[in-house]
Amino acid sequence: MTSTTDQPQTEDVAEGRLPWFPLTLLAAIGFVLVAMETMPAGLLPVIADSMHTSEGTVGLFVSAYAIGTVIATVPAIALTRSLRRKPLIMTAIGVLLLANTVTAFSPDVAVSLIYRFIAGAMSGTIWGMFATYARRISPPRFAGVSLAIVSTGAPVGFALGTPLGSFLGHALTWRWSFGGLSIIGLIVLALIALFVPDAPGQTSAVKLSVAKVFRIRGIAIILAVIATWMLAHNTIYTYISPYLRATDTGISAGLMLLVYGIAAIAGVIITGALLDRHPRPLLHLSAGLFVITGVILLVAHTSTIAILVAAVLWGVSFGGASTQLQAALTTAGGENADVASAFLPVAFNIAIFAAGIFGAALLTAFDGLVLAVVMIVFGTIAVFLTMVGRRSAFPAKL
Numbered sequence: 001m002t003s004t005t006d007q008p009q010t011e012d013v014a015e016g017r018l019p020w021f022p023l024t025l026l027a028a029i030g031f032v033l034v035a036m037e038t039m040p041a042g043l044l045p046v047i048a049d050s051m052h053t054s055e056g057t058v059g060l061f062v063s064a065y066a067i068g069t070v071i072a073t074v075p076a077i078a079l080t081r082s083l084r085r086k087p088l089i090m091t092a093i094g095v096l097l098l099a100n101t102v103t104a105f106s107p108d109v110a111v112s113l114i115y116r117f118i119a120g121a122m123s124g125t126i127w128g129m130f131a132t133y134a135r136r137i138s139p140p141r142f143a144g145v146s147l148a149i150v151s152t153g154a155p156v157g158f159a160l161g162t163p164l165g166s167f168l169g170h171a172l173t174w175r176w177s178f179g180g181l182s183i184i185g186l187i188v189l190a191l192i193a194l195f196v197p198d199a200p201g202q203t204s205a206v207k208l209s210v211a212k213v214f215r216i217r218g219i220a221i222i223l224a225v226i227a228t229w230m231l232a233h234n235t236i237y238t239y240i241s242p243y244l245r246a247t248d249t250g251i252s253a254g255l256m257l258l259v260y261g262i263a264a265i266a267g268v269i270i271t272g273a274l275l276d277r278h279p280r281p282l283l284h285l286s287a288g289l290f291v292i293t294g295v296i297l298l299v300a301h302t303s304t305i306a307i308l309v310a311a312v313l314w315g316v317s318f319g320g321a322s323t324q325l326q327a328a329l330t331t332a333g334g335e336n337a338d339v340a341s342a343f344l345p346v347a348f349n350i351a352i353f354a355a356g357i358f359g360a361a362l363l364t365a366f367d368g369l370v371l372a373v374v375m376i377v378f379g380t381i382a383v384f385l386t387m388v389g390r391r392s393a394f395p396a397k398l
Helices: 020-042 044-051 055-080 085-105 109-136 140-151 153-171 174-195 210-214 219-238 240-247 253-274 279-299 304-319 321-363 370-388
Strands: none
Touching: 020 055, 020 085, 020 109, 020 140, 020 153, 020 174, 044 055, 044 153, 044 174, 055 109, 055 210, 055 321, 085 109, 085 174, 109 140, 109 321, 140 153, 140 253, 140 321, 153 174, 153 253, 210 219, 210 321, 219 240, 219 279, 219 321, 219 370, 240 253, 240 370, 253 279, 253 304, 253 321, 279 304, 279 321, 279 370, 304 321, 321 370
């Protein structure tokens, strides 16, 4: 892997075409990453029984993955930003799949946790590369669309990957769920090797330290929006079952999350259609609709129809949030977009970790309806921050 100052000149870029298939392959890896991170949550009892441990200990499979992402992402991206993108992402995917395969065969919880941490570190590195890699292999006029395409893997992973892994784990064994995901990842890796073009790293002349990238105008407020909005989302997403029990509607968590996941894919599509031309109003509308969703979940919590409508609005409003905020980070980061975009998976996973603790604390004192209040309060703060950073962080055009 070598550094370069050349700009990518793939056939698609040169002829102004959008590289649909390469971007779709990157999205497929996004699906693998999300399914790999969240799959243990749907398999807690069977993994615990198989490894002769508690469900709480198995829950650390998710925590170890998230901590690996938080600790490793920014340093990894900062240290490798001069390297060419394709060899780097292929190496990270290879190590990720190796770690996941070891987890699938490991009889020891401690060994599994170590390799879950390694998988999380590789996942963060891959997520940190997605935005800039997608933009570098796409014509500039398709910047928003390219980000939207590679972002579809996450909602599809949430909607289908975790339930599918849970089904396989209960029907066969949880080790088949992990092993099957490694096989899918290996197939996608082979296709990336064949069809995804390379892209250059960052030139040494424009490198800034991580601290200086953080101080770039607009970066801090974008991260503040990410922190508040993600906390609002992840708190109720993580504890959707207690919320639904408090409604007495009989809606299952599986149905709620499936409706949300399908709607989130629609949210990504809408984002792809509008992001290049109207990024700022799209962000305001998405965050505002998210708050409205929280109001419906609180005020109309006894209505089955209202809750399912809210699930649709939730998915549509939040499905494109990652893409929109990633676009804002890469635009604000400019020549240092690699490091700037690496802040996003770190902020996401910190929010996931904090939401678990925050939600658990709230549910010891209140019933599940308090989670809708969290959604409203922190969602409103996020809307306010998007208004405060209207000119400094969220451009009218990408």
